[in-house]
Amino acid sequence: MAELLIGPLISMVKEKASSYLLDQYKVMEGMEEQRKTLERMLPAILHIIQDAEEKGASRPEVAVWLKDLKTAAYEANDVFDEFKYEALRREAKKKGHHSKLGNEVARLLVPARNPIVFRYRMGKKLRRIVQTIEALVTEMNTFGFRHLQQAQPSRQWRQTDSIIIDSDRDILSRSRDREKKKIVGMLLDQASNRDLMVLPIVGMGGMGKTTFVQLIYNDPAIEKHFEFRRWYCVSDDFDVSTIASNICQTNEKCREKSLQELQSTISGKRYLIVLDDVWNRDVDKWGKLKACLKQGGKGSAVLTTTRDAEVARIMTMGVAEAHNIENLSDEHLKEIVQSRAFNLQNPNMEEQDGILSGFVRRCVGSPLAAKAFGSMLSNRTSITEWKDVLAKSDICSEKTGILPILKLSFDDLSSDMKQCFAFCALFPKDYEINVDLLIRLWMAHDFIPVQEDDNPETLGKYIFEELTRRSFFQDVKQTLQYGILRKSTICKIHDLMHDIALSVLGKECVTIDGNKPSVNKQLLNPTRHLFLSIYGVFWKEQVTSLLKKQAAMLHTLFFTDYDDLLDISKYTSLRALHLPAHGYLSFGQEKLTTRHIQHLRYLNLSSHEFEKLSEGMSMMYNLQTLDLSHCINLRQLPKDMKYMANLRHLYTNGCESLTCMPPGLGQITSLQTLTYFVIGDGLGCSTIGELRNLNLGGELELSGLQNVTEVLAKAANLEKKEKLTHLSLKWNDDAPEKTDSHNEVLDALKPHHRLEMLRIQSYKGTNLPSWITDLSMLQHLTELHLIGCTLCEEFPQFCHFKALEVLYLKKLDKLRSLCSHMVSTPFPALKQLWLHDLESLERWVATEGKEDDELTFPVLEEVDIKNCPKLTSLPEAPKLRVVSLDEGKPLLSLGIVKSRHMSSISKLKLCVHDTEALPEIDYNWDSSQKLELSLGGTEAAPLSELSISGCNFFFVSSQSQLTPGVWKWFEHLAVLTIAYCDVLIYWPEEVFQSLVSLKDLWIKSCNMLIGPTQAKGGEPTQTTDQVLPHLNRILISNCESMAQLFILPPSIRFIYIDNCPKLEFIWGKEEHLDAYTSLEHCRDPASTTGTLEQSPSPIIRRPCLVNLIIRICDSLVTLPNLPPSLKQLHIWSCEKLCSVSGDLCALEDLHIYNCNKLQSVNSLGDHPSLERLYLCDCRCLASLGCDGGRGSYSALQSRKIKCCPAIDTKQFY
Known part of the structure; x- marks a missing residue:
């Protein structure tokens, strides 16, 4: 199967050969004959390429021909990219670009572009390619390939039924018992429901969907409950009459008669029908079948299995949730492997168990993989042979039986989607892939087909979502990354699907990851895409040596962390260069040569330390994505960036040293993303008005707004940018206060009403414009940040924002409350609340006339309060899970521990700076009694993480006497951090006795802590009970007096001790x-031995x-x-x-x-x-x-x- 996916590449070359741009600038002058030859031959090859790809899997001579064809196609692709670059260069020159470049840049970066020299050099290349393709076409005609239309040869589809013949039935039954009970319960609960229940079971191939439904189908309660049950395996052909006939068990071929027969068979009966392995996306076909199925009795149900979430959505019509089958647990996967594998001679049980765990990790929840591994091991009788199997790069092969099953999903994709997914083999297994980055890489390689009506980003997103629906991607989630306003989408690829991608792309895609890469084996073959993340000088030397032979062919070079490992200048065919530095090395831009400039589409130089970019980079006319994020020393961009006509995404977030943007930026009309735009105050800078005609989307941070007038602010036209979802507006902190101008500029920067996130920083106006305070304007706003608006006196009614989920308020000197008057449902969507340095804030909302049972924050989950000295209590919040309090006096900190909030909080962080200023304590009522009342009985608090800094009242020697009573309620605590607690002299072993679930313990800067509690004789006391029985990690730092640790439990895995100068034991x-x-x-000297001998201890x-x-x-x-x-x-x-x-x-x-x-x-x-x-x-x-x-x-x-x-x-x- 490897290296047989060639159709998309041939199609790409065909499109480039006929580009209008090449005609417009006559870059192929004198080469018309070769071009016409290619325009004839390439469609002929595309006509039969699908048949050739399929035959290549079984005919070696065809596979060799395909390999040669792919090599020629890559060369042709490079040549036509050079033609395109020359056309773009001539276009830029016509607009005056070259005349503005300095002599040094021109000499260094501009190649010899004499038309005669160019024509000779490119003509020679093109003739060689045409000759090669002509020879390949001649050979092609001897193979007897035929054109395949829409109907493809019949695949070997599985046929299933309701009978479980799996030898692992008992294991699978136990492993799916909880899931099965859930589905069985749902089916039984539908007994009186008139509506037909349709329940799809969704998951990728090999996850055991069919076996799971067999367990449900054969459950005694199901057999008893349903009058009529039928099982039908649909597979590729969703023919309504065939399905109806099989359910009725007749041979009726006529559609109408078969449907009538189906209605008659199920009429009035409570039935269960299983449609296994459904791939159909035709809504009409399903609609016709469902119309007949509605004739059954109350409580009838249809169970389906599918790999495609879109199929599931169609079948439920979007009104019900599909069931996503769960990964099998490691314990049950291990049982499956063991049940098939055990044939070892004289096994070492400990070593054997470790190897089995390795196999289980490779299965990643798939019972099919577990069966395959078990079968592979069944005829191997030594640990060495088992290790050899485990060391194999993948298990997804014909021999294991996994490949044919998963390949069905891959074969069902369009050729473009196949190409996009196969490229994902670049990333290591279990790697978190940034989806935006992935789409940018697809674009860089022209994997996304050109369509007039849609831009490549939209098509790329569609391809990703389609692959996700078909179970190629998993674990798709939103995550907030440092320095980025909006959340990024990340995903993973299941290991078995990753093996499919590798089997398609073959040796073209190489991943060298970790400190023990198998470099020699991986880099022996021609490589197009390389992921590089290695450690150790020895391995770097090997990689450098082997890659010299591969350099000219590489299209992707993806570093996870920049190291000056390779001579970048030799990689002359690169389309994508991912080279982040993480802030400690700087990339020599001189390594980017002319040949880089003409091919590069994607360039990531994030976190490097250079102060400016070479002016020659403005000649990257093909560049689509330039990521300079977090280049904290970068002061200026190339002044002629406006000539980079194909630039679509410019990431400058975190470039805080930028003084201005280059002039004419608004001329790059293809620009879709611009994350950070700083407005300078000198000549040669872009004004904010340059944004007017840019169709920007995603996030935008505008900085230096003190240099903007109302007229220019209106010219930016933010109100028309409907794709802009996240907006940050920032004035300089040290800018002179111009209250009126601030008001006018902010009013003119009104965004589109669909804005989702707004941040305003260092605004010096006295009030906010109506587009913020008017609740009808920002109805989609989910996140609001107001920072350093020190002069502002009027604020929006925060409690009225219906969609607001995150509210961050900092340094608002005149803010006294979050709402001036009560409303029926305040803060209906607020989940996260940050209040920092609000010295005047004294109440949450006005509570006059408020009923006792009325909720103020109905869905609030996280609160972070820092330096709000006038706040004395936390708000009503029944779903509160995370609390962080940082205060001078422990008013809120003491209150939270005694409050009813402890019944919901799972993570608590308390920091008190004034440890001497304790309030008056009610010593007659132990705080543990208050906590017991708030918890509603004897149940332990759900707290799993606790961090206390300066909170002396938690320990016995404190006047508050809070401990030990409170600690007994913290039996679920898993992570504990104690810092700056000066009353802590001895290890609080009595406290530790209560923490039976603790896994992580961090002690910091407790300067009075000595060690274990001392008995009267001065010796450490011996505790009979073992403390902290599940402790995995202990971290101790900056404890000046500590001489000895407590006795650590056998469970300890990680110990870190730093700067404890008196530690002896x-x-x-x-x-x-x-x-x-x-x-x-x-x-x-009198000793008879000269070396230290350690006596083996009988107990480890x-x-x-x-x-x-x-x-x-x-x-x-x-x-x-x-x-x-x-x-x-x-x-x-x-x-x-x-x-x-x-x-x-x-x-x-x-x-x-x-x-x-x-x-x-x-x-x-x-x-x-x-x-x-x-x-x-x-x-x-x-x-x-x-x-x-x-x-x-x-x-x-x-x-x-x-x-x-x-x-x-x-x-x-």
Whole structure:
């Protein structure tokens, strides 16, 4: 199947060969004959290409021909792109562009464009391509290909019935029991319903939809409930008469008679009909069948299975929800693999269990994949063979039986959709794909067909949504990314669908991801699209070497994080270059040569540190997308950007150093996205009026509005930009106060009434214009931010916005309440509320005449309040889940813990700055009693995350006596952060006894904390009960007095300790002293041994520990008894540390820095798993505990050893 999808590429070349632009500027002058030849041959190839693609899967000689054809088509595509660029260059030159470029830019970036030289060079290329294609057409005629019209050869569709013959029936029955009960209950509850119930079961191929419906169909309650049951597998042909005849079990061929027979058969009966594997999107066909099915009795139902959400919508007519089948649990997938696989000789149960878990992860919820893996393992009898199977790149093949099933979904796509989806093989499995970015990449490669009525963005969105409906994409969700006003849509591809994409694109698409890439195998074949995310110098050298041979063919180079790994100048065919830097490296723009300029459509240089862009970049006439977001040092854009005629998306959000926009930006009429527009005050800057004729959509931030007049603001024509959904208006904080001009400008910047998000910052007017306060204007507004409007005296009635979901108010000095008078349903949609630095805010809403049971915030879920000193209580909010309070005196913080809000809050963050200023406390009524009343009995609070900073009242030594009573209600708490609690002297073990669900514990800057509670004799008390039994992670930082940790539970996996200068013991005093005594014995000259021997402990105290990171702990002397589970060990700047010891057989990552007294790292055995080694400034370190012989450090990939004179470095190389 690989490399056989060629039709879209041939079609693309055909369209480019006939482009009017080439005629308009006569760039193919002298090459008319070759062009006409191609215009004849390419349609002939397209005529038979579908038949050729299908035959290529079974005939090797055809597959070779297709491969050669694809290579020639790629070359032709490059040539016609060069012709197009030359036409665009001549067009720009005609408008005066080249005359404005400096001599240096012209010499560096403008190629030799002498018409005679150009014609000779391009003519030579074109003749070679034409000759190749002519030879291929001659060979094509020998294969006997035929033109395939709409009807395709019959596929091998599955036929199903109601009988479960699956050998894993028991496992599947248990795994789907909850889901099955839900559907069975729905069917039984419909007994008195006159309307026909249609319930589609939706999911991608291989998820077990048919088996699931078989379980429902054969349930005893269903058999008893329905008088008439029928099962029919529809597959590709939704023929109404055939379906009717099969339900009635007759051979009637006449449509009318078959439908009449169906009505007669089901008339008055309560029936259940299953239509399995439905692909039909013809509304009329389903409508005719449904009309007959309505003749049944009350409570009748139709169950269908489909891979296509659109099919489900058609069948329910949008009035009912389809059931999306769930992923099978890992536990049940493991059972399926085990039931088929077990044939191991002398199995190592622990190792076997780890490998099985790997197989289960690869299944990603699919029972079909689990069966395939189990079958593949059934005839393999050793762990080594199992590992070989697990290491395979995919399981989606003919042998496993998965490919034919999933391929049905792929075959049902149009050729354009096939091309778009196959390209997604570029991304690693489980990668979160930004949908907008994906569509931009499709556009860059011309995968989206050109249509006059729709722009490529709209068509790309349609293609994505269609692929999503057909289950190719999953986990589609909205997420808010840093520095972006509107939420981005992200998605993933199911692993099995990813394998389909890989099988289509073959070796053209390569993903090198992680620190152990199989570089040699991946880059041996011609590569067109490359995703690169690697670590370690060794691997980078390999990639650099191998890619030199691939450079000229690459069309996509996608870095997840910029590293100066490759010589970009050699990649001369790139259409898409994704090169973000994350703010610590800068990209040398000189690496972008002329040949880059003529092909590039997508360029991402986000987060780089350059201050300006080369003027030569304005010659990127083909560029569609330029992403410069978060280039925080960027001060200016190329002044001639107006000549970039094809630029559609310019991302400049986060470019806070920009002083102005280049002149004439409004001439780029194709521009659809402009995220940040700064209005400068000098000559050579675009005015805001340049926006007038731009059809902008999405988000727009306007900055520097102090430089705008009312006339220019009106000229921007924001009111007509209906695609603009998110708008930010910003004046400079330090701009002189011009109240009247601010009022006039803001009034003139009235947006379209469908605006969804509005942010106004540093506005110095005294009131807001009517388009904000008039509730009829912004009826679709879901998010409103008002920041730094310090002079504003009149505000909108926030409680009246019917669609408002997010409200963010900050530094509004004269705001006293959110609403001046009560309404019947205030804040009907508000979910998130931020109130920061509102010094005059003293009440929520006017409550005169308000009934006690009337709700103020009916759907509010999240509240964040910071520095609002006059607020004394939280609002009524029955659905409140997340609360963050940051205040001077703990007025709100104390109140929340005792309030009825605790019955709904799952995440609570409290920060108190004035820890001495506690209010008067009612000591006669314990706060835990108040909390019990608010919770409504003895049920624990749902709180799962708690962060307290400066909240001394939570602990016993505080005058408030809040603890320990309150803590007993927090048994669901999973994450706890404690910071700046100076009354905390000993570990609060009594508190810990209540936290039976805690997984993460973070202690920060508790400067009085010493360690475990002291008994009368001065020794730490011994607690009989184990505390924090489920603790996974502990992080401790900046605790100046802490000498010892509490006894950590066996469940601990991650330990991070930073800047605890008095810390002496991590595991416990007794355990460390034993290790220290052994160390002193080793140093004694009279000792008979010269090395530290570690006695194997019969009990591994920390069997789950994986990560241990210790930094700046000056009093730590020994670190003994490290467990065999440890994979990461980082030790930095522990000046007294002398010894580290343990069983380090699984250690992968070892970093030791500035530990000048450390002599050895004693390990039981070699370091067979060590991959990354970093040793620096350890002047006494002589050994890592192994002899450096064969097998030592065999997995080592990267190493750096510096200023460690006592150690022999040869053993690591």
